[in-house]
Amino acid sequence: MSRASDRAYAQVREMILSGELPSGAHLVEEVLAERCGVSRTPVREALRRLEAELLVKRSATQRMYVADWSLDDVAEAFDLRAVLESMVARRAAEKIDAQTVKRLRACNNAIKQAICAEVPDVGGFLDGNREFHAIILQAADSPRLAALLATLIEQPVVWRTAHQYGREELMRSHHEHDELIAAFERGDGGWAEAVMAAHVRRAFHAYADAHKSALSTDALVEAAE
Amino acid sequence: MSRASDRAYAQVREMILSGELPSGAHLVEEVLAERCGVSRTPVREALRRLEAELLVKRSATQRMYVADWSLDDVAEAFDLRAVLESMVARRAAEKIDAQTVKRLRACNNAIKQAICAEVPDVGGFLDGNREFHAIILQAADSPRLAALLATLIEQPVVWRTAHQYGREELMRSHHEHDELIAAFERGDGGWAEAVMAAHVRRAFHAYADAHKSALSTDALVEAAE
DNA sequence: GAGAGTTGTATTGTATACAAACTGGGTAGG
DNA sequence: CCTACCCAGTTTGTATACAATACAACTCTC
The missing domain is CATH 1.10.10.10 (Winged helix-like DNA-binding domain superfamily/Winged helix DNA-binding domain)
Structure with a gap:
């Protein structure tokens, strides 16, 4: 850079x-x-x-x-992410080796550490999350898919979402990662695909909920002025 | 330009x-x-x-x-196209209006004309095909999908493929378009998605077959030199 | 006073000059 | 004989100047 x-x-x-x-x-x-x-x-x-x-x-x-990103636009982007990340997960499940699964497990453990700290370490969670998905993308060995996803990585959106999460929701994300790992271990592309789709779609709704409450907050602020 | x-x-x-x-x-x-x-x-x-x-x-x-595009790379690109075009078809089916369906039908009729000419008019077929898919993309009203597909439009690959087609195979493509239109008329997103996926995947195998015979031709030429 | 033409300014598109970085080969030292 | 390094030639990255185009405000006409 x-x-x-x-x-x-x-x-x-x-x-x-x-x-x-x-x-x-x-x-x-x-x-x-x-x-x-x-x-x-x-x-x-x-x-x-x-x-x-x-x-x-x-x-x-x-x-x-x-550009102005309406909630509809964000929804569309998440739709796309869901489809593409699912495809990544399926391909990864079919090609992944034992050592890479091990790395994923280590990474997900680190995520758990971050969540279970006295005060949840959101920064650590995000770093771990990024790495987790990067490892999967690499395992999928699909340059085109990687290129398309790169133009969709709304990491900032994920960021805002994660800061709205409580410990419980962060743990749900962690458990979904575990399930992905299980699918990878068995080389079950269909399972991996389905889990990933759910993972992304849940993230979208977390975002949408946060967005709505932010909107009402804005409305309140405006009303007060 | x-x-x-x-x-x-x-x-x-x-x-x-x-x-x-x-x-x-x-x-x-x-x-x-x-x-x-x-x-x-x-x-x-x-x-x-x-x-x-x-x-x-x-x-x-x-x-x-x-870049050098191996058959694997082309396969990956078609995989992606299949997924994305299916998504386009589903969205389009849910949003399309009667007038746009009419335009699709007119467009597909033009394609038929091109195919049924004394000597099949491949150029006309390709133009019609391009327009047909463009109308659907527009109906899907999804700027992000459009942007992603734009980076994948391997029109030249389609072009090479179409020139390998006989009249019968061109007609199969035409009939698949008809089935898409039927799905659109009923607003059945699932149907449209499935037909589109099949449409793209069939195109890939047509390409792969042509590619293989081209390879053997190349091999022959090389052997002769 | 409304609308079309016109002109000055703001902004983008292209060309070019120069700076930084890489390549490949040759040479000196081990 | 091999390695490390360095130097000339290429090639890319950045800055800047200029050309083309778009915008907006102002006329001028009706």
Whole structure:
């Protein structure tokens, strides 16, 4: 991540996801270039990548704006993730070796440690979670699938969701991972696929619930003003 | 397609798919720029797009090469297409209106015309086919799915396949379209999904068969040299 | 006062120049 | 003979200048 275009990508992405650049904001290359401390060239590259992720959209006349993600959009993205991650799980189950299963188990143990700390370590949970899914993606040995998922990784959405989780919900996630491991051990692609689909769909509903309560909070704040 | 980067994209892509730039060939920006009659800037943009489609890959040191697509890679791509197009079909079936179904029917009639000409009009078939799937994609109203499929549209593969088809096989494709329309009329997402999955998977095997005979031809040619 | 044309400004697209990084081969030292 | 290193030639990354296009405000006309 030392190249200028990577920094620009990371920074602009962060500005969007943090809300510093709100939905619909016009993204002017030169302004972003200055804020990132680089020239327009790497900013352009970053914008193309963000466009592919649908985080920014362009008008008919090539101007770039921050896309607005409605709950429907998030639902659609989770739908896709569910389908693709399930496919990953099935392929992984059919190809995985004993040693990789061992790594998954170790990783899921680390996740459990993070959850069971005195105060749940959400950061640790997220790192473990990321690694767990990365190992599976690698085991699936499918560059195209990996490429498609990369454009869908709404890690920030997962992040927000996890922070809403209580210990109990984090444990449910952990147990689903266990079930995935069991499916992998038996090389049962169908089982792995089904568990993964449920895993992602549950995550979506956790997000949606959090979203709804956030909306009501916003409404309250607005009413108070 | 009047912007230089679009032309560069189309031209480089064509050079790759036609075999003018063979698998593994090193893609030097300046050389491509000259061949396309543009500067390096639009070529770079084109290469990033092709990279996202996995038509070119980059080495650890940022050099670009033409990716080599084994039969396994093509199989993986078709797998993905089958899953995603099925999802498109299901969503479309749940949202489509009568007028759009009418357009599909008209489109499929045009396809039939092309097939039933004295000499089958493969170009017409391909145009109709493209339009048919585009209408469905539009009806599914899912920008993310559309974006993902765009990076998978191996139209050239479809093209090669269709040219191997006889009239009978073209008609089978036509009849599958009819069945899709029937599923749409009834709003039966499950049916549409299943038919579409079969449609794509059959296309893959048609490709694989053609590929195998092409391979033996190649082998013969090599042996003769 | 409304609408079409016009012009100045803002923004994106492309070309080019230069800087940084990699490649491959040759040479010195072990 | 092998290894490590270094140097010239390539190739990619970034900055900047300029061209093309879009936008918005202002006329001018009716």
